[in-house]
Amino acid sequence: MGGNGEVQIALTVLEEDGKWVGTDSDGIAIGVVRLGNWQVQPVDATGEARGGDDAYLVRINYELDLEPGFPAVEWLEVGFDFTGADPVAVVDAVPFSTTGSRPATSYTLGRLLNLLPSAGESSADVHLPATTGVIDVFGIGGRKVRWRHRAEGDGAVRPGAHVIWAVLLVPAGTESLQVEFSARYDLRTGESFLPGQLPQPFPLDLRDPSAVETALEPSATVDGGEKKAGAPRVFISYAHDTRPHKLAARQLGALLARCGVDLHMDYLAPAARNDWYKWAIQQIRKADYIVILASPMCRAIGDGESTDGRHKGMHCESAMIRDVLHGDRAYWFPRLLPTVLPGESVQNIPLYLQPYTGDHYIVDEFTEEGIGDLLRAMGVTPPVGLSTASDATG
Template sequence: MPLGEPVKVELTLIDEGARWVNTEPDGIVVGAVTLRGWEIHPVQATLEVLGENDAYLVKINYELDLGLDPVPMNWFEVGFEFIAGDGSGHVTVLDALPRTIGPEKERVYSVNRRLQFVPCAAGIEPDAVLPATTYQIDVFGVGGNNPRWKNSATCGGNVRSGSHAAWLSLLVPRGCPEVAVGLSIRYSLPPEEIIGSLPAHDAVTFPLVLKGGSRRVVEPVPTDDADPARRPEGPRVFISYAHDTARHERNALEFAELLDRAGVDVHLDKWSGAVRRNWWMWAEREIRIADFTVVVASPRCKAVAEGEIPSDENRGMRTELNFIRELLAKDESHWLPKILPVVLPGETVENLPAFLQPYNCDHYRIDEFTEEEVEGLLRAMGRTDSGERPSSRVS
């Protein structure tokens, strides 16, 4: 099939409770990547979520085939751009899987009433299953129409041929019969292969037909959304940490992944995408809309808070800490329970800013990255009704 030839992706309803709608594309090839069958499932949600749109869950299957004598590459990136067929409205990716993760075992997810993916609770049939991966995977473009997944080999290795899966929660203009999908690929090649050029970047566009069908209804949960302890998707948490050392950054990311696995909606700079932005405004917004902000102890964090670092250094950390200090001064009774000082492995409580009152109030020590170690922190986020004093809490 010629590379630029359009491919019509038809949908076939599988009548097993009318749950899934499967696609069987003939195959679209761009470089070393081949698309396989997609699964598309229309979803009915509340008017508050949908607005003037229709919603779909989309599973994307693709393969990387490097041939019998592969050229070494330590990463490759697969991206999709979704455009409404008639160009009259926007297509929005509400959420995507996999999120930014390291090597990971198989994980299962449900879709909440906001059409976001959340870890699937025991006894609930999952809506999305992610197979185990040995890669570091970074996702970009959520909230827009151009999601991308960068798959990177770990420990200096190279990516290998194999199958991959990704999931999207997609909003399209109501009644839109099809969307145009642009597929683009980027590769990382060794210098002797690139010969001074940029990584290979190819693209092809094809129409994706959207048909109606039985819709899975995402039922509203009768809970108080203002209370993060009662929201099924878990509290939204922003992690504020200084980039002291590579080891400290790895610890912060491992901590973020641990919270994510526990059902927390985690936000931090490394997971925010690679777009150019005003980081000062970004940090203030993240702190304002988060249910909780975690401040991670480190020597640089404390030095910035106490004005021991030149004003032209560590501007991001300085912005975050100054804003938190201002919020506490303005309304301590509201903000004190929302600001959670945390001490990660290898750190000490002495490296928390004094204005957070880690001794007078509470701090949370994580001695190793296990679910048991974050139980106290999760209770501080309201994830239990027991009233038991957290074991990892230190007065």
């Protein structure tokens, strides 16, 4: 989703008797409440849970931005009305209603698309920062949801960033939604004021990121073909942990291909029936560089902790990568590039790749600048204008 630039809306304050990440939301503001970029992830779920609809996990970012000397906010309410398709339902969302401060909490998406507290971060689907004050939630199960933040005692609503995670059900095939953002708040001024504005609409793009990426060049989409002259041949090895992780891997692949890399990964393989064991051997042997994407399952398989028989392709690739590294470490060590995608952790790099004593590559965003260090590790010159500073081991 593309940003729509900085849009400022003048604050209107009415006396009471005169009686609100994808990225199209970036910059939309009402008074001192401002929306940031949104993150949209398709969710694999059972037919029982979806009822024939499509499911999405959405991260909503907003902030209360107060100028110095601005009166304290006694309560703040933000609301979201999802329209443009019928029906739309917010199945579940966090934060839940709370009566006081709550520590940072991780949640797992349950079988019926409900958000359940998680025992550990590695198995969690969402992470919610700590919250303060009282939070009331309204509208779960419908298309209109609201969060009201209330100060405790004589305090004030905390300024700064806030995060919401919501599970949406939309009719199958829906590509975008219209969202109306509303905000209301009251200032601790000694008199009753109701600052507010009319709801502000913006589009929310739900399309598969890989479907809206610029198409890969034909020479980069045929595995086993001749590599492009002068381009490093790169194989991306990744576990199919979740659908969002698979889509993120494709986004990285499309971006690398646009930057001149001869890309090879599983979803680009010919449509004919494949011998995937033979295919993986060929990719590893022919690769100039192998990008290994950090994820909980990648780490578990690489460290020999996964014994449930799932993810056989990753088991095969990981075993062969470890074997070639052991056979010729001097050759392979600089060619194995552990990479951490947005939302992932260095902790999910397998131990044999030395996550803390060897270089790794952090991709903060899917832009040419975001993959600059990774490109340089492959001997590819990043597009003109990128910084040459590296923080690969940070």
